[in-house]
Amino acid sequence: MDHPIKRDHARFRKIVKGRIRDNLRKYVSHGSQIIPKGNDKFTVPMPSIDIPRFKFGDKSQGGMGQGQGEAGDPVDGQQDPNGQPGQGESGEGEGNKELDVELSLDELARILGEELELPNIEPKGKESLKSVVNRYTNIGTTGPDSLRHLRRTYKQALKRQIATEAYDPENPSVVPIRRDFRYRASDTKVEMQNAAVVIYMMDVSGSMGDEQKEIVRTESFWINLWLKSQYKDIAIRYIIHDATAKEVDEHTFFRTRESGGTLISSAFNLCKEIIEKDYNPNEWNIYPFHFSDGDNWSADDTKLCLDLLDDFILPVSNNFCYGQVESRYGSGQFYKDLTAKYGAGNEKITMSKIKNKEGILDSIKEFLGKGK
Amino acid sequence: MNRTKPITGELLALKNTIEKYALDYGLDFYPQIFEVCDYDTINILAAQGGFPTRYPHWKFGMDYDQLSKGYAYGLQKIYEMVINTNPCYAYLLQANNWVDQKIVMAHVYGHNDFFKNNAWFSGTNRKMMDVMANHGTKIRRYMDRYGADAVETFIDKVLSLENLLDINELFETTSLKRRRQELNDQETAESSDDGYLIDDRSAALKSFMRTKARATKKDAPKEEEEESLNADKPHVKTKDVLGYLIQYAPIEEWQADIIGILREEAYYFLPQRMTKIMNEGWASYWHSTIMTQKALDSSEIVDFADKHAGVMYMSKQNINPYKIGIELMRDIEYRWNRGMFGKDYNECPSMKDKLAWDTKLGKGREKIFEVRKSHNDISFIDEFLTPDFCERQQLFTYKYNPRSGRYEIDSKDFQAIKQKLLGQLTNFGQPIIEVEDGNFMNRKELLLNHIHYGVDLDVNFANETLRNLFAIWRRPVNLKTKYEDKEVIFNFDGKEFKPLT
Numbered sequence A: 001m002d003h004p005i006k007r008d009h010a011r012f013r014k015i016v017k018g019r020i021r022d023n024l025r026k027y028v029s030h031g032s033q034i035i036p037k038g039n040d041k042f043t044v045p046m047p048s049i050d051i052p053r054f055k056f057g058d059k060s061q062g063g064m065g066q067g068q069g070e071a072g073d074p075v076d077g078q079q080d081p082n083g084q085p086g087q088g089e090s091g092e093g094e095g096n097k098e099l100d101v102e103l104s105l106d107e108l109a110r111i112l113g114e115e116l117e118l119p120n121i122e123p124k125g126k127e128s129l130k131s132v133v134n135r136y137t138n139i140g141t142t143g144p145d146s147l148r149h150l151r152r153t154y155k156q157a158l159k160r161q162i163a164t165e166a167y168d169p170e171n172p173s174v175v176p177i178r179r180d181f182r183y184r185a186s187d188t189k190v191e192m193q194n195a196a197v198v199i200y201m202m203d204v205s206g207s208m209g210d211e212q213k214e215i216v217r218t219e220s221f222w223i224n225l226w227l228k229s230q231y232k233d234i235a236i237r238y239i240i241h242d243a244t245a246k247e248v249d250e251h252t253f254f255r256t257r258e259s260g261g262t263l264i265s266s267a268f269n270l271c272k273e274i275i276e277k278d279y280n281p282n283e284w285n286i287y288p289f290h291f292s293d294g295d296n297w298s299a300d301d302t303k304l305c306l307d308l309l310d311d312f313i314l315p316v317s318n319n320f321c322y323g324q325v326e327s328r329y330g331s332g333q334f335y336k337d338l339t340a341k342y343g344a345g346n347e348k349i350t351m352s353k354i355k356n357k358e359g360i361l362d363s364i365k366e367f368l369g370k371g372k
Numbered sequence B: 001m002n003r004t005k006p007i008t009g010e011l012l013a014l015k016n017t018i019e020k021y022a023l024d025y026g027l028d029f030y031p032q033i034f035e036v037c038d039y040d041t042i043n044i045l046a047a048q049g050g051f052p053t054r055y056p057h058w059k060f061g062m063d064y065d066q067l068s069k070g071y072a073y074g075l076q077k078i079y080e081m082v083i084n085t086n087p088c089y090a091y092l093l094q095a096n097n098w099v100d101q102k103i104v105m106a107h108v109y110g111h112n113d114f115f116k117n118n119a120w121f122s123g124t125n126r127k128m129m130d131v132m133a134n135h136g137t138k139i140r141r142y143m144d145r146y147g148a149d150a151v152e153t154f155i156d157k158v159l160s161l162e163n164l165l166d167i168n169e170l171f172e173t174t175s176l177k178r179r180r181q182e183l184n185d186q187e188t189a190e191s192s193d194d195g196y197l198i199d200d201r202s203a204a205l206k207s208f209m210r211t212k213a214r215a216t217k218k219d220a221p222k223e224e225e226e227e228s229l230n231a232d233k234p235h236v237k238t239k240d241v242l243g244y245l246i247q248y249a250p251i252e253e254w255q256a257d258i259i260g261i262l263r264e265e266a267y268y269f270l271p272q273r274m275t276k277i278m279n280e281g282w283a284s285y286w287h288s289t290i291m292t293q294k295a296l297d298s299s300e301i302v303d304f305a306d307k308h309a310g311v312m313y314m315s316k317q318n319i320n321p322y323k324i325g326i327e328l329m330r331d332i333e334y335r336w337n338r339g340m341f342g343k344d345y346n347e348c349p350s351m352k353d354k355l356a357w358d359t360k361l362g363k364g365r366e367k368i369f370e371v372r373k374s375h376n377d378i379s380f381i382d383e384f385l386t387p388d389f390c391e392r393q394q395l396f397t398y399k400y401n402p403r404s405g406r407y408e409i410d411s412k413d414f415q416a417i418k419q420k421l422l423g424q425l426t427n428f429g430q431p432i433i434e435v436e437d438g439n440f441m442n443r444k445e446l447l448l449n450h451i452h453y454g455v456d457l458d459v460n461f462a463n464e465t466l467r468n469l470f471a472i473w474r475r476p477v478n479l480k481t482k483y484e485d486k487e488v489i490f491n492f493d494g495k496e497f498k499p500l501t
Helices: A005-016 A022-027 A105-116 A150-163 A210-230 A250-255 A264-278 A299-316 A333-342 A357-368 B009-024 B039-047 B058-072 B098-117 B128-146 B148-159 B167-171 B174-188 B192-196 B203-218 B222-232 B241-248 B253-274 B276-295 B298-311 B321-337 B342-347 B351-356 B364-374 B377-384 B387-392 B414-429 B459-473
Strands: A063-066 A129-140 A183-193 A195-203 A233-241 A245-248 A284-292 A320-325 A349-354 B032-037 B080-082 B088-093 B395-401 B406-411 B432-440 B445-451 B477-483 B486-492 B497-499
Touching (some): A005 B058, A063 B414, A195 A210, A195 A264, A210 A233, A210 A357, A233 A250, A264 A284, A264 A299, A299 A320, A320 A333, A320 A357, A333 A349, A349 A357, B009 B098, B009 B276, B032 B039, B032 B098, B039 B058, B039 B088, B080 B098, B088 B098, B098 B276, B098 B298, B098 B364, B128 B253, B148 B253, B148 B459, B167 B253, B241 B253, B253 B414, B276 B298, B276 B321, B276 B377, B321 B364, B321 B377, B321 B387, B377 B414, B395 B414, B406 B414, B432 B477, B459 B477
Parallel strands (some): A195 A233, A284 A320, A320 A349, B032 B088
Antiparallel strands (some): A063 B395, A129 A183, B080 B088, B395 B406, B432 B445, B477 B486, B486 B497
């Protein structure tokens, strides 16, 4: 039987996810989520539930530190409000030594996957993309010392000693000489891969402010991270639109701000063109993402969009994702239109409303939680 | 299922060696038991405050979640856990290397000595392992009877008030309490059922019996009850809010029992929260002394230095209790060895003479043994922190600068540092809150008073906390405090949270 704390743990996880004890939901804080900091350093998400207590408001409080510096010098890092001396009730634990973790993007994707319980994607279509990989599966007689295969080397030495009758079972010492040395060697293989393309579309009309774009940017960072961990090669295309759409590079995608009206169909049309031209749906896994604040110019255009989705985009895509970022000016109408047409349970289309930065992880889970 | 196992072989031999050194130095400790376990188990133990069995609650799961993640992603590692019991249990991580085990053992003997001798621990129950296990059983039974959600929800509410403790309660012995209780009983002429509260039963059990007595009394004629209700909520001020609620809140027996359980556990952990700097300083002083003078093999010196330095890191954001503690202990030892204290020394006008001051007093060791016996962090800092020390340790205070939007070093002045540090330690870092009136406005409302020493409360948290308190008191609850330099009483009447006008 497992330790009873595993039950406490399971219960905590359920509370954090909002499945039980709804009255605690307001105390759940999602801690510091994983955030990229220069040089690939990240903090790990630590959800927690803050039981309310009478406590001091902290900003006015300041604190104490130790080290070099004169009055007015900044104290690096943020104050940890829980780190005052005398807090924490556990027994005496020695040496909670904090380390800087350096995580690779792969590990980061794994953590994301674990945290959000993302299923692995089952790619569609046949594996069609050729890629050449080197794998160390062979054994050779030459090579660098760092690749020396000790077991094979000793085996070889043993064989030689037995053959030359130099081996004495009473005194079983095996000494390899130069020509016994064996090394790991690489074999070149051609592997077939699934290929995937992500097409981001974003409304850059006047109502999408900097905050909304920041949300889209963060969200697309994580989505790319996850898809990259699932597919070996991934192509990413960016489309911005207001009343007309154009394809841009990543830099422009996040920095452009246009004004004027919104015709979502323009983006969908361009998306269709790109797919038709470059990505054969039988060979590619296609992921169109569309982010907007929900405003569209007219009901007619919305109708056009729905037709485009029905006739082309949905049949060729693995998953069409629509993310609606809340903004002061947006009406949110497009979300309603999509819901009215496809309902919540549609297999091919995933919709998510993103209220603010805290909503990003939830929405990623909605997008990628289907495993497609 | 045994997740921990007693040490054997080389480790046992090592334990005997270290124990011998500790005894030679004059440390005085409870019988010491070491057990080894894997990292998962030590995470579990740490999440449960060092104890193998606790009551079921998600908060242990939360701590476990964070510790396990911290370990898995290489953020932190716990080398050892030690708990204040007799015999004293300590858990070693199986994967520690040999030098780590030595350091940890030496460190543990320091803690053990501190637990046994420091005055603030004198009232703690050394059989807490059993008490905690019993608490677990009781709460599990309540969950079976009243539903897991109902019990857990109630525990959440009580945990909200868990930090409202009165440190004087630590010296409340059972006999003192009994005498007061008996006097009380005579005065209020309560039912004679209370007469059987005369043994060493745990506070939780007593609270339980007390409420039981009260419950029986409830069946008495109504008139009498009305009368006694007034006597029931006396205008006694107390900081022991949980204790007050057990006595006077209109709650069920099992609920009073749960408050009693959580209260007893909170008071058990209180001395550790009050002596963090001293306790860690003392243990670190001893691991360092034992290792460098006796136990360390010359081949291990680099590993030891590395580990020791890791524990003693200085941070600009926080005070590291290990570091401040060990340095202050060493400073006291140094000063008392050379007689650097008292009138003559303090009034000596020459800096040169002061620096070279040495009366060959040699009472350093003796002094720190004395200090570990009678002080807590506040009195320790208040009495032994010196300007020289602050300068040598490069201490400073910092505060938030709204103009630059960052925290900046504020002052390196001795008085400022001392005030800040003492302020952080006052009432173990928690706001001081006392029950002022259980019949506020003559409407059986509860009035709490926040004794304001310059720092405002976090109003959102106060709001939520009052809501939880309301669920227990079941009448409007009020909190008197100062907010943005104005006296204010916050009120929660079951519907909304607002300042009373």
